[in-house]
Every structure is written in C-alpha cells, then in structure tokens.
Amino acid sequence: MAELALAGLTKRYGDGPPAVDALDLTVAEGEFLALLGPSGCGKTTTLRIVAGLVPPDAGAVRLGGRDITALPVHRRDIGLVFQSYALFPHMTAGANVGFGLEMRGLARAERDRRVAEALRMVRLEGLAHRKPRELSGGQQQRVALARAIAIRPSLLLLDECLSNLDAKLREEMRGEIRDIQRAAGITAVFVTHDQTEALAMCDRVAVMREGRIEQTGTPEEVYERPATPFVAGFLGRMNRIAAPVATAQGTLRPGQVAMVRPHRVRILRDGADPDGAENRAEGTVRRITYIGDVVQVEAETPLGRLAAEVSGAAPEWRGLAPGAPVGFAWSAADTLAFAERA
Amino acid sequence: MGFRLVVLCGYLFLLAPGIFVAIIAFSSDRFLTFPPPGLSLRWFAALWEHEALMGAMRRSAILASVVTVTALAIGVPAAYAIARLSFRGRDAIFAALTAPLLLPTLVLGLGILLVFFPFGLAATWPGLAIAHLAVTLPFVVRIMVTALSTLPPDLEDAAATLGATPFTVVRRITLPLALPGLIASAALAFLISFDEVVISLFIVGPRLSTLPVEMYRYVEGHTDPLVAALAVVLITLSLGVVLLVERLLGFMRAVGR
Numbered sequence: 001m002a003e004l005a006l007a008g009l010t011k012r013y014g015d016g017p018p019a020v021d022a023l024d025l026t027v028a029e030g031e032f033l034a035l036l037g038p039s040g041c042g043k044t045t046t047l048r049i050v051a052g053l054v055p056p057d058a059g060a061v062r063l064g065g066r067d068i069t070a071l072p073v074h075r076r077d078i079g080l081v082f083q084s085y086a087l088f089p090h091m092t093a094g095a096n097v098g099f100g101l102e103m104r105g106l107a108r109a110e111r112d113r114r115v116a117e118a119l120r121m122v123r124l125e126g127l128a129h130r131k132p133r134e135l136s137g138g139q140q141q142r143v144a145l146a147r148a149i150a151i152r153p154s155l156l157l158l159d160e161c162l163s164n165l166d167a168k169l170r171e172e173m174r175g176e177i178r179d180i181q182r183a184a185g186i187t188a189v190f191v192t193h194d195q196t197e198a199l200a201m202c203d204r205v206a207v208m209r210e211g212r213i214e215q216t217g218t219p220e221e222v223y224e225r226p227a228t229p230f231v232a233g234f235l236g237r238m239n240r241i242a243a244p245v246a247t248a249q250g251t252l253r254p255g256q257v258a259m260v261r262p263h264r265v266r267i268l269r270d271g272a273d274p275d276g277a278e279n280r281a282e283g284t285v286r287r288i289t290y291i292g293d294v295v296q297v298e299a300e301t302p303l304g305r306l307a308a309e310v311s312g313a314a315p316e317w318r319g320l321a322p323g324a325p326v327g328f329a330w331s332a333a334d335t336l337a338f339a340e341r342a
Numbered sequence: 343m344g345f346r347l348v349v350l351c352g353y354l355f356l357l358a359p360g361i362f363v364a365i366i367a368f369s370s371d372r373f374l375t376f377p378p379p380g381l382s383l384r385w386f387a388a389l390w391e392h393e394a395l396m397g398a399m400r401r402s403a404i405l406a407s408v409v410t411v412t413a414l415a416i417g418v419p420a421a422y423a424i425a426r427l428s429f430r431g432r433d434a435i436f437a438a439l440t441a442p443l444l445l446p447t448l449v450l451g452l453g454i455l456l457v458f459f460p461f462g463l464a465a466t467w468p469g470l471a472i473a474h475l476a477v478t479l480p481f482v483v484r485i486m487v488t489a490l491s492t493l494p495p496d497l498e499d500a501a502a503t504l505g506a507t508p509f510t511v512v513r514r515i516t517l518p519l520a521l522p523g524l525i526a527s528a529a530l531a532f533l534i535s536f537d538e539v540v541i542s543l544f545i546v547g548p549r550l551s552t553l554p555v556e557m558y559r560y561v562e563g564h565t566d567p568l569v570a571a572l573a574v575v576l577i578t579l580s581l582g583v584v585l586l587v588e589r590l591l592g593f594m595r596a597v598g599r
Contacts, residue, residue, distance in 0.1 A: 051499075051503055052503075053502070073499070073502040073503055074503075074504075074505050074506055074507050074508075075505075076503070077505075078503060079503065080499075080500065080503040082496050082499070082500060084496050086497050087500075088500075089497075090518050090519060099501065099506075099514075100504035100505050103504055103506050104505055147500075151505065
C-alpha cells in the first residue's frame with residue numbers, strides 16, 4: 001500500500017508520436033484510479049512502464065516515495081492482472097496463486113494458508129486443484145486476481161481485465177473487484193476503454209488521449225464538468241452544437257462549440273411549455289432507438305442533428321415516428337461551451 | 343474405395359523395401375536370396391559377434407547423444423533470442439542458422455571437409471560432432487522458434503511481476519511449456535545424427551567411423567543378410583524413439599499442457 005507518482009513519463013516506439021508523452025499522475029494511497037482512453041492512447045504502455053515490463057525513455061516512477069524507475073520487474077512488488085489473465089496452463093489454480101508466494105520463499109504451510117485466503121476472497125475455495133483450462137472465463141479472471149493480490153503487493157494494476165467477460169459477468173466482477181480492492185486497502189490502477197467501468201468502479205478517473213492526460217477527477221467531475229470536448233465526448237454521448245445557444249458560460253461565441261448530453265434534453269410535444277429551459281429547437285424525427293430502459297430520439301433541427309434520451313417508461317416519446325415534428329428543450333446549465341479545436 | 347486402394351498401394355510401395363529386408367534378416371541362408379529357404383536368428387547372433395559394426399553402433403550412439411545435447415544447448419537459447427528478443431541482425435542470424443537445411447548434404451560434406459582438414463578436425467570426435475551439429479542445429483532452432491513463438495509472452499511477464507527472476511521464469515514457465523518442442527527436437531536431432539551418412543563419409547577416418555558408414559562399407563564387400571539384421575535392429579530402435587515421443591507428448595497433453 002503506497003502512493004504512486006509518475007513524473008514526466010515518456011515512451012516512444014519508432015519514429016511515430018510518443019505513445020506516452022511527458023505524463024504526470026499521482027495515485028493516493030488506497031485510491032482506485034481508472035486510466036481511461038480509446039485504444040492506442042498509451043494507457044496500457046503507461047501501465048507496463050509502472051509494472052516494469054517496458055522501460056520509459058524519460059521520467060520517473062515513484063512508489064511509496066521510492067524511485068523504482070530502474071528496478072527490475074521481479075523486485076517491484078506490484079500485482080498485475082493481465083487482459084489475457086496469463087494463467088500458467090501447466091499449474092493448478094492453487095499453484096498459480098501460490099507462485100508469487102513461492103518466489104518470496106514462504107514456507108509451505110504459510111503459502112497454503114495464504115493461497116486459501118486469496119481464493120476465498122475471490123470466492124473460488126474448493127477449486128484450487130483445477131487446471132486453468134478446466135475453469136470458466138469468469139473463474140480464470142478470479143484466479144488471476146487472486147494471484148495478483150496473494151502477494152499483498154504495494155500496488156495493484158488491472159489491464160482491461162473485464163473485457164473478455166460477457167456483459168452480465170462483467171457487471172458482477174466490477175462490484176466484486178471494487179469490494180476486494182477496498183477490503184485490502186490496496187492502491188490500484190485500472191486501465192480501461194470502457195467509460196461505464198471507469199465511472200462505476202473507481203474513486204478517480206484519468207482520461208488519456210494521445211499519450212497525455214486530458215483530465216483527472218472524480219467520476220462525477222469528469223462526467224458533469226469535462227475539461228475538453230474530447231473528455232465530454234468520450235464519457236457518454238454528446239450533442240455538438242455550433243450555433244449561439246445559451247450555455248453555462250453565457251451565450252456561445254464564434255469559435256466555440258456547445259455540448260449537451262442527450263439525457264438532459266427534454267422532448268416537447270405539441271408546443272408544450274419549455275418550463276424554464278433556455279434552449280429550444282424544433283425539428284423532424286429521423287430515428288428512434290429503443291434500448292429497453294431508455295429510448296433515443298434523433299431529430300434534424302436548424303441547429304443540426306440532435307439526440308434526446310428519455311426513459312422507456314416516459315410518455316413523451318409514445319406515438320413519435322420518423323418524419324413526425326418534435327420539439328427539444330434543454331437548460332443553459334446543462335450546456336457546456338468549449339473552444340473549438342480538433 | 344478407390345482412394346483407399348491408392349493409399350494402400352502407396353504405403354506398400356513405401357514399405358516394401360523394409361518388408362523385404364525384415365524378412366531376409368531372419369533368413370537361414372548365407373546369401374541374400376528371396377524368399378529365404380529357411381528361418382533362423384543366426385544373422386542376429388552374427389551381428390552381436392561382429393566387432394566392427396557393434397563398435398560403430400556404440401560410437402554412433404555416443405556421437406548422437408553428444409550432438410543432441412550440444413544442439414539443444416546452442417539451439418534452444420538461440421531460438422529463445424530469435425523468438426523473444428528484438429535486435430539488429432535477428433533475421434540474418436535465423437537465416438544463417440537454418441540455411442544448411444537448403445544445401446545438398448553432398449555440398450555441405452565437401453565444404454566441411456575442406457574447412458576441417460587444415461585444422462586437423464577431419465576424422466576426430468570433435469570434427470564429427472561439429473559436422474553433425476551443422477545438420478541438426480537447423481532443425482532444433484526451427485522447431486524451438488515455432489514452439490516459443492506460440493507461447494504468449496504474457497505468461498513470462500506475469501511470472502516476472504510475481505517476483506520470478508529471469509532465470510526462474512525460463513526454468514519454471516518457458517521450458518516446461520516448450521517441453522513438447524524440446525522433446526521433438528531432441529528426438530529428431532538424435533535420429534538425424536545417428537542416421538547421417540553423406541557428410542560422415544567425407545570426414546570419418548579408419549579408426550573413427552560411424553554406424554551408417556560402416557554399414558555402407560560392409561554391403562560393398564559382402565552379400566549376406568547380416569546388414570538386413572542390423573537394419574531390423576535400427577528400425578526397431580527408431581520406432582521405439584518415435585513411440586516414446588508420441589507417448590510423452592500425448593501424456594503432456596493429458597496433464598494439461
């Protein structure tokens with residue numbers, strides 16, 4: 001358990017732009033941080049540098065105040081859960097979990113006790129004798145997690161480790177990993193491209209783009225007050241508007257772009273009262289997407305194509321069909337203004 | 343039905359020489375007559391008594407063992423470097439290590455003799471071993487590069503993050519998982535060396551000769567079924583090695599490799 005600090009971390013492969021570009025990041029002791037970004041943004045490279053599997057070109061990695069930049073992997077005391085799980089196929093689940101303890105020279109009895117404890121933590125007691133190929137994907141995932149925490153590392157790294165599970169199991173594991181991390185009080189970094197995972201599991205989210213950190217904040221901060229259009233667009237859907245609408249920062253000026261989340265846009269039927277919303281747009285329905293608990297209504301308006309998202313149980317979307325006229329309304333407070341750029 | 347017949351004929355064509363030799367090996371006649379006038383084990387007994395051939399067999403077995411161990415000792419680390427590390431000239435080294443596969447052994451044998459002679463390596467143990475390495479190493483490197491490339495590097499990385507030193511990673515993770523490749527390349531190296539005639543013909547001497555060369559010389563001067571008996575012994579040994587490998591690999595698959 002320790003604080004992780006990255007300073008000026010840089011890594012370049014070949015002649016292209018750097019994969020990680022002068023990256024600074026601090027993860028507090030016991031904190032669960034999500035490193036969120038699209039594929040190719042450098043998040044996995046960052047994780048591998050922290051683990052010691054990739055040497056950085058420049059910058060420093062400090063763990064618990066100690067500079068570990070030059071420390072070889074096997075002396076770092078960092079637990080890593082791989083996207084592929086990377087379980088040793090020739091060893092049983094128990095031997096996999098015990099491998100790190102064996103490397104630490106623990107006596108047999110102590111090792112068995114700690115293996116049992118780690119397997120209990122991931123609810124796999126009784127499966128210690130199974131080979132990885134005899135376990136389901138979810139169980140393999142748990143063994144990989146147990147193996148990483150059994151060594152009681154000072155830092156736990158998770159690399160897209162839920163992306164190979166089906167949706168239902170993924171949701172279950174999300175909560176479980178979160179609970180285990182909290183119970184162990186372990187500092188953890190979770191690399192993902194899935195914004196839902198990042199928001200749901202972590203104390204803080206660092207959004208990465210092209211080797212740099214775009215914004216760091218609590219899930220609520222990055223979702224409600226994104227610092228850049230990229231962050232706004234990456235964390236959930238966004239309507240982009242390039243017309244002088246009312247925003248939280250005043251009326252939109254030239255060279256700015258406004259953004260509003262579809263679920264903050266209300267649907268007005270038959271010229272209903274906008275009820276205090278500063279912005280309105282009338283248009284024609286183009287597409288209605290029903291996803292069960294929510295319904296998305298897209299319409300062509302003078303402000304461009306806009307989307308509104310309402311509850312599937314809401315009455316406003318009933319009877320709407322492509323081609324029908326529809327009114328959208330949203331408040332200035334929900335509208336964010338950004339300087340326009342790539 | 344017609345296809346099966348073709349396959350059957352193909353096998354018969356391939357196995358016919360072996361079948362004839364096996365039958366003649368049990369002949370009671372002094373000459374290579376077919377069909378043999380009677381059956382006996384006299385030629386196996388004669389083989390057992392034959393100093394030159396039995397000595398050559400011992401030498402060949404020792405040579406093949408030494409060559410196998412050396413080929414693995416050189417080939418496995420080389421294959422590891424080629425499969426796992428990226429460095430300048432990697433492809434060139436891989437090409438150079440596997441090139442002898444493409445050369446006719448006759449050319450290789452002559453070349454080796456020309457190089458060995460000035461160094462006094464011809465007709466010596468080290469000379470024979472090095473010459474055999476030239477033909478076995480390419481197989482070991484080839485097989486092991488394939489075996490190691492199919493191992494996900496994540497496994498080795500995972501072991502390292504759990505505290506395993508690079509040496510321990512190789513011992514506990516890489517080699518156990520590459521064991522089928524190791525066994526296959528060891529068996530192949532042994533059989534190739536044990537069986538090698540052409541290159542050996544160039545560099546053996548009067549006092550240091552291998553079994554295939556001695557057999558070759560024997561049939562030049564004799565026409566009795568002794569060589570047929572020897573052939574049966576060799577076929578049995580080769581089959582034994584192949585079956586052993588098969589059992590080991592099958593066994594490994596069964597234990598969860």
